[in-house]
Amino acid sequence: MGKKILIVDDERDILDLYVGLAKKEGCDVRAASSGEEALAAMKEGDFDLVLLDLFMPGMSGKQVLEAIHSNPRLKNLRVVFLTVADSSTTGRGVIKQFASVEYVQKPLSVHEFVSTLRRLLG
Template sequence: MNEGGGMATKVLVIDDEEDYRIILQEVLRGAGFEVRLAEDGEEGLALLRESPCDVVLVDWMMPKMDGERFCREMRAVPRLKDIPVVMITVKQTVDEELEALHFGVDDFVVKPCKAPELLARVRAVLRRAENRRA
């Protein structure tokens, strides 16, 4: 994680709601992250294949390719499989959490989320990923 100096930590935000993508982009950029945006899982996967990032925020429910399918397909690509994923969801039940953890999600945020919580969760998954690599 390079928030303090050097190159910015790269975050990919995938959400079909443009207003929400822009809000997340502003919050993350304000905290020093470099942000790329995609409106669905297909576009997000294409962006990742082109240029991997450090963490992905992905909405669960989207047209074309939803968050679950995105995670499964991303985890099947060897050079992308270890990128941490934070799932954005409108509601969150224990069953949904278990299902999402099973297909490769590292953490969750419930829409709408407050900026401090979002940033704390992003930083936490980045720390865990860094610790796994060490």
């Protein structure tokens, strides 16, 4: 059985693409389209990695990360933000808030997603 990952993104097309690619890489994948859904999934099972959209309506990726860090069972979970924030002044400000969390800039091509996933799980 492959690594267990949770992919969280409110954009359904992107979520479906990433889930399909991760499954082709042999991962055991769970998908969530909101922060609330992601936290519910984490209560039900353990994951090796969470790929978390930073900007979502409702509960943001930041709020999900805060909930993860406040839960003793989850606080050591590896979380990587998926974000459209870039190295522009605005993007740097957002990313700087989460210096301890790795991030990957969206959009990712199929090749970029697969190579990033392999690196993260390697």
